Amino acid sequence: MEERRTIGYICPQCGQAVAEERTAFALSAGPQAVRCPCGKSALTMETDGLQFRVEVPCGICGGSHRAQVSADAMLRGKGIALSCPKTRQLCCYIGEEGRVRAALKELEITAGKWKDPEASHFADSLIMYEVLSELKESAARDGISCACGSRAYAIEVRPGAVDLVCRDCGAKLRLPAATDEDLDSLCCQYRLRIPGRGGR
Ligand SMILES: [Zn+2]
Numbered sequence: 632m633e634e635r636r637t638i639g640y641i642c643p644q645c646g647q648a649v650a651e652e653r654t655a656f657a658l659s660a661g662p663q664a665v666r667c668p669c670g671k672s673a674l675t676m677e678t679d680g681l682q683f684r685v686e687v688p689c690g691i692c693g694g695s696h697r698a699q700v701s702a703d704a705m706l707r708g709k710g711i712a713l714s715c716p717k718t719r720q721l722c723c724y725i726g727e728e729g730r731v732r733a734a735l736k737e738l739e740i741t742a743g744k745w746k747d748p749e750a751s752h753f754a755d756s757l758i759m760y761e762v763l764s765e766l767k768e769s770a771a772r773d774g775i776s777c778a779c780g781s782r783a784y785a786i787e788v789r790p791g792a793v794d795l796v797c798r799d800c801g802a803k804l805r806l807p808a809a810t811d812e813d814l815d816s817l818c819c820q821y822r823l824r825i826p827g828r829g830g831r
């Protein structure tokens with residue numbers, strides 16, 4: 632049976648997963664383009680017989696990336712994943728159909744998160760940065776303490792939140808750090824008190 636490859640990426644224009652199948656023969660025969668049904672992006676590839684030059688529209692950063700892939704990896708075996716050099720996230724899969732489609736499904740979700748301004752990683756980290764500098768100020772005026780009497784604590788950064796953890800009793804105070812409101816409510820608190828561990 633002839634070897635078939637599925638080529639998949641996330642369209643940076645409309646956000647959908649694009650996947651098409653090609654036979655190894657067609658891939659070797661000449662330049663190929665895999666187009667998004669929206670018509671606004673296309674992955675292109677051409678080969679000299681030894682290497683494939685692939686140009687991938689990147690659904691993660693919105694740009695487009697070039698990659699060189701050996702003909703062997705392109706046409707046979709498990710398949711390959713190409714990553715966005717800017718964000719280090721995977722942005723393209725080439726290989727066996729079931730695997731490519733499963734990976735694309737996850738990628739679609741990841742790419743959506745990166746693009747959606749509400750859930751954007753970058754927006755989060757800006758708020759996170761402000762929250763952390765606010766905490767630094769509180770710490771500088773000795774405004775952080777635990778109900779157990781300790782003033783030693785650690786700061787643990789979580790997705791969308793910061794935990795203040797008492798080094799003596801292990802109690803935690805979770806400060807949301809995802810929205811402007813989170814930042815505002817933190818700024819109103821002159822002192823932060825970790826609740827302390829019950830029973831101690
Ligand atoms: Zn599209």
Ligand SMILES: [Zn+2]
Binds near residue numbers: 689690692715716722
């Ligand atoms: Zn990229």
Ligand SMILES: [Zn+2]
Binds near residue numbers: 801
């Ligand atoms: Zn404590």
